[in-house]
Amino acid sequence: MVVKAPSIPVPKKILTSLLISSDDKDERITPSNKDPIAFTANVAFGVPIHSLTANLNVAPRAPPTPTRIYGFINQPQPLSSINHTQVLTTIGHIMTIWFVTGNSGKVAEAKEFFSQHDIRVEQLKIESVEPQAKDLETVAISKINQGVPHLPNANDMILVEDAGLFVAALDGFPGVYSSYALETIGNHGILKLIDHLKSEDIVTDANLRKAEFRAVAVLYRDGEIIVGKGVCPGRISHDICDGEGFGFDPIFIPADLDIEGNPVAIGEIGHTSTHGKQFGVISLGEKQLYSHRMRALSSLISQLDFLG
Numbered sequence: 001m002v003v004k005a006p007s008i009p010v011p012k013k014i015l016t017s018l019l020i021s022s023d024d025k026d027e028r029i030t031p032s033n034k035d036p037i038a039f040t041a042n043v044a045f046g047v048p049i050h051s052l053t054a055n056l057n058v059a060p061r062a063p064p065t066p067t068r069i070y071g072f073i074n075q076p077q078p079l080s081s082i083n084h085t086q087v088l089t090t091i092g093h094i095m096t097i098w099f100v101t102g103n104s105g106k107v108a109e110a111k112e113f114f115s116q117h118d119i120r121v122e123q124l125k126i127e128s129v130e131p132q133a134k135d136l137e138t139v140a141i142s143k144i145n146q147g148v149p150h151l152p153n154a155n156d157m158i159l160v161e162d163a164g165l166f167v168a169a170l171d172g173f174p175g176v177y178s179s180y181a182l183e184t185i186g187n188h189g190i191l192k193l194i195d196h197l198k199s200e201d202i203v204t205d206a207n208l209r210k211a212e213f214r215a216v217a218v219l220y221r222d223g224e225i226i227v228g229k230g231v232c233p234g235r236i237s238h239d240i241c242d243g244e245g246f247g248f249d250p251i252f253i254p255a256d257l258d259i260e261g262n263p264v265a266i267g268e269i270g271h272t273s274t275h276g277k278q279f280g281v282i283s284l285g286e287k288q289l290y291s292h293r294m295r296a297l298s299s300l301i302s303q304l305d306f307l308g
């Protein structure tokens, strides 16, 4: 069941005091998905950033046309039906995927995932422009387009994977502005925004603080692209944990999984659980069971026969 969280009036002085001082004493602003850029900017600087982003250009070439687009999946695709060895042998060398990203945490997770399928993942760092788009897929396809001219070997592939944290009570904020929000208000700021959402009842509390990670992975090879998507439902913790992980890992608790690996309803106890621990304190291997990224990459790999 989707619980529509109430709109939350956030004291502007709390938001602005995260990075700047503000003269406003009692003015309140309400997060809205209608204009998340302006909201992000209000959180960070107290001013809209349309002017800051107006000069950003997307890649000069039109993005490749997606040849296959699959919907969101909630669990890794079964891999047993795919003969990956045959696919690799067919092209005569170990397949390499160049992952266009500046985030080494994402690279580590992708390496771990693709190594199970004898596919090498290398990080491809390029100067890329991230367009301000309303969906992750547009952003990812734009980055693919920018990465294509940098492909070291024509037989190799390019991977872009774009993710975001969507908090229900904040109408999906930070969403596609997750990187920006992390750099500006950080995990501390996200916790402040929903600080008042709490309950003694565990299930109610979890629903008030409901959030999900979404990932869109796009793979390019030889002029064609495939798209895989993954979601990881969960909730925002009350505090920031110490430990490993990156990004929002220290404040995100994934929903438990049932015996088949599907997420159960928020706050319910499942077969597999982190027992209330955030992504930031569990191992990489354990995170893979829940991860939006793993689900998106599983979706991609289930389509690799098309590349052979």
Ligand code: ITT
Pocket: 100, 101, 102, 103, 106, 161, 162, 163, 164, 165, 178, 179, 180, 182, 213, 246, 247, 248, 249, 279, 293
């Ligand atoms: P790119 O260069 O690949 O764009 P990025 O760090 O900007 O790297 P994304 O746009 O995919 O990555 O992610 C948006 C934000 O969400 C970013 O700040 C990430 O750190 C964070 N994020 C993405 N996946 C995450 C995960 O699995 N755990 C925690 N935070 C995550």
